[in-house]
Amino acid sequence: MHPILCRGRSLILYLASWTPIAVFITILLSRDGSLSAIEAESIAFPMCAAYAFVCLSSWYLCKVTPLKEGNIGRIAATFGVASLITSTAWLLAIRLWVLLLDSISIFPGLNNRYANEADRLFFIGILLFILAAAVHYLLLMAEASRQVEKRALELQVLAREAELRTLRSQIDPHFLFNSLNSISALTTQDAAGARRMCQLLADFLRRSLQLAARESISFGDELKLAENFLDIERVRFGERLNLDQQVDPDCHSCMVPPLLIQPLIENAVTHGIAPMVEGGTLKIRAARSGSSLEIIVENPFDEEARHAGTGLGLQNVRDRVKRMFGDDGRVDVQRADRLFRVTLRFPCVS
Amino acid sequence: MRVVIVDDERLARSLLREFLQKHSDVEIVAECANGLEAVKAVAEQKPELIFLDIQMPRLDGFEVLDLVGREVNVIFVTAYDKYALRAFDVHAVDYLLKPFSAERLAEALDHARAKIARNERPPVAELTAAARPGAKLERVLIRDGSQVHVIPISKIDYIEAQDDYVAYRSEGKQYLKQQTLSEVEATLDNTRFVRIHRSYILNVDRLAKLELYAKDSHAAILRDGTRLPVSRTGYSRLNALL
Numbered sequence: 001m002h003p004i005l006c007r008g009r010s011l012i013l014y015l016a017s018w019t020p021i022a023v024f025i026t027i028l029l030s031r032d033g034s035l036s037a038i039e040a041e042s043i044a045f046p047m048c049a050a051y052a053f054v055c056l057s058s059w060y061l062c063k064v065t066p067l068k069e070g071n072i073g074r075i076a077a078t079f080g081v082a083s084l085i086t087s088t089a090w091l092l093a094i095r096l097w098v099l100l101l102d103s104i105s106i107f108p109g110l111n112n113r114y115a116n117e118a119d120r121l122f123f124i125g126i127l128l129f130i131l132a133a134a135v136h137y138l139l140l141m142a143e144a145s146r147q148v149e150k151r152a153l154e155l156q157v158l159a160r161e162a163e164l165r166t167l168r169s170q171i172d173p174h175f176l177f178n179s180l181n182s183i184s185a186l187t188t189q190d191a192a193g194a195r196r197m198c199q200l201l202a203d204f205l206r207r208s209l210q211l212a213a214r215e216s217i218s219f220g221d222e223l224k225l226a227e228n229f230l231d232i233e234r235v236r237f238g239e240r241l242n243l244d245q246q247v248d249p250d251c252h253s254c255m256v257p258p259l260l261i262q263p264l265i266e267n268a269v270t271h272g273i274a275p276m277v278e279g280g281t282l283k284i285r286a287a288r289s290g291s292s293l294e295i296i297v298e299n300p301f302d303e304e305a306r307h308a309g310t311g312l313g314l315q316n317v318r319d320r321v322k323r324m325f326g327d328d329g330r331v332d333v334q335r336a337d338r339l340f341r342v343t344l345r346f347p348c349v350s
Numbered sequence: 351m352r353v354v355i356v357d358d359e360r361l362a363r364s365l366l367r368e369f370l371q372k373h374s375d376v377e378i379v380a381e382c383a384n385g386l387e388a389v390k391a392v393a394e395q396k397p398e399l400i401f402l403d404i405q406m407p408r409l410d411g412f413e414v415l416d417l418v419g420r421e422v423n424v425i426f427v428t429a430y431d432k433y434a435l436r437a438f439d440v441h442a443v444d445y446l447l448k449p450f451s452a453e454r455l456a457e458a459l460d461h462a463r464a465k466i467a468r469n470e471r472p473p474v475a476e477l478t479a480a481a482r483p484g485a486k487l488e489r490v491l492i493r494d495g496s497q498v499h500v501i502p503i504s505k506i507d508y509i510e511a512q513d514d515y516v517a518y519r520s521e522g523k524q525y526l527k528q529q530t531l532s533e534v535e536a537t538l539d540n541t542r543f544v545r546i547h548r549s550y551i552l553n554v555d556r557l558a559k560l561e562l563y564a565k566d567s568h569a570a571i572l573r574d575g576t577r578l579p580v581s582r583t584g585y586s587r588l589n590a591l592l
Contacts, residue, residue: 189364
């Protein structure tokens with residue numbers, strides 16, 4: 001269905017846009033005095049209204065003859081022939097209308113006086129049809145670009161949703177179950193400790209859900225979340241889990257994708273320190289050099305342990321650094337001397 | 351009932367201890383923080399039941415089960431339901447999912463008491479195989495008293511059936527384990543290990559050459575000169591692989 005015909009408002013606007021054309025034709029017809037103004041109007045207005053609908057048909061032609069390079073010949077031929085036909089038909093209709101007005105004696109002798117204007121109206125008919133085609137092409141192009149924009153927006157929303165889903169699935173359910181088990185143990189042995197653990201867990205969950213919904217967060221917020229997580233894990237692992245953290249205060253304001261280092265911290269505990277009998281020390285370093293931020297997460301690991309991760313968390317970190325910082329971001333992984341170290345480097349944007 | 355608790359988290363152990371204290375017939379004879387300690391405790395204390403965590407340092411719960419599962423009943427205690435549940439559902443050994451209630455623990459204890467009374471032993475090989483679907487063995491664990499030998503798969507030359515045991519040959523030594531050769535075959539990567547004979551599984555990397563020594567009968571000569579018999583089906587299996 002034609003987009004103008006199917007909406008009443010746009011049809012009225014469209015017909016209104018034909019008024020100046022009808023006025024122009026009136027002036028043209030009455031210019032040399034052979035037709036009176038009222039006679040000219042009686043021809044111009046009804047005939048323009050009729051032709052306005054005829055010109056709408058160019059939309060279908062525009063659709064089947066798309067505007068693109070290499071198609072120019074076909075377009076010219078199509079609209080050349082179409083405009084000749086419509087204009088001829090229009091001329092014929094005008095002649096019949098004039099005859100009608102003449103014969104029912106509203107404007108006697110109109111037919112004779114009108115005759116010498118026919119050639120001009122034929123050219124105007126052709127021009128009007130081609131103009132209508134041009135307007136329709138513009139409409140189609142605007143519609144196409146709106147579609148492209150809409151599609152791009154939809155894709156963006158989809159990508160964002162996918163990212164949120166991965167983030168949500170990154171909160172390890174086993175971490176929750178083990179923490180709840182710790183709380184269960186603490187309730188009888190250390191009620192205050194149990195309460196504290198509940199608080200820590202609630203803070204962690206609330207914070208990670210809040211942060212994950214944002215586009216980017218400050219590194220300070222990210223670090224607070226990691227500290228929160230480690231406080232919980234220290235209740236579980238006791239002195240087996242040590243933290244050595246050195247973060248320059250001027251790093252806190254740098255913006256990072258939410259939950260960027262969280263998977264690194266979780267991996268360091270789950271795959272690095274937990275499988276070691278004596279445990280170990282998790283090192284977090286962050287420093288600024290000029291405009292760039294460097295973050296290091298390092299943990300010891302047991303070379304004989306079989307607790308290798310899937311690499312999914314690390315891949316996720318790489319993807320997200322790339323997405324936010326492009327080629328300016330770097331993720332380096334080192335495994336040496338029973339130490340696993342991930343170094344992130346990217347520009348600090350406050 | 352003599353019981354050992356195995357978990358690498360102190361709080362998790364203390365919770366079990368607290369719940370178990372309500373059961374007067376339960377005596378906790380050892381608490382272990384990793385798999386190696388667990389194997390040692392089972393050898394020395396001869397418990398009837400162990401509560402076993404799965405994710406632990408050194409040896410994980412499945413490896414402990416593989417080493418001591420024949421002489422003790424195991425109740426798994428874990429936060430991981432992903433693979434394990436399937437195995438546990440099929441077999442009568444119970445499991446506790448963290449966090450668990452005292453009532454659920456009492457139920458598990460009842461199952462264990464009934465099993466001990468019937469003097470049943472769990473089908474360990476099936477249990478360990480079912481618990482790790484798709485995962486092929488990377489190392490073989492062999493218990494010698496309270497000691498555990500860890501043999502990486504790549505260091506095994508061949509495996510020989512000896513009555514109720516199988517003998518793993520590695521670096522000139524022999525390690526005996528109570529197992530059947532078919533169980534071993536099922537857990538090994540069959541592109542590296544081939545059952546060449548009713549009584550032998552060969553690490554293909556060790557094969558130097560094949561000799562025909564009678565009609566339809568071959569012998570495998572290993573790099574160190576050892577000769578092993580190769581049956582007709584074993585020969586076609588080897589050929590298919592090479």
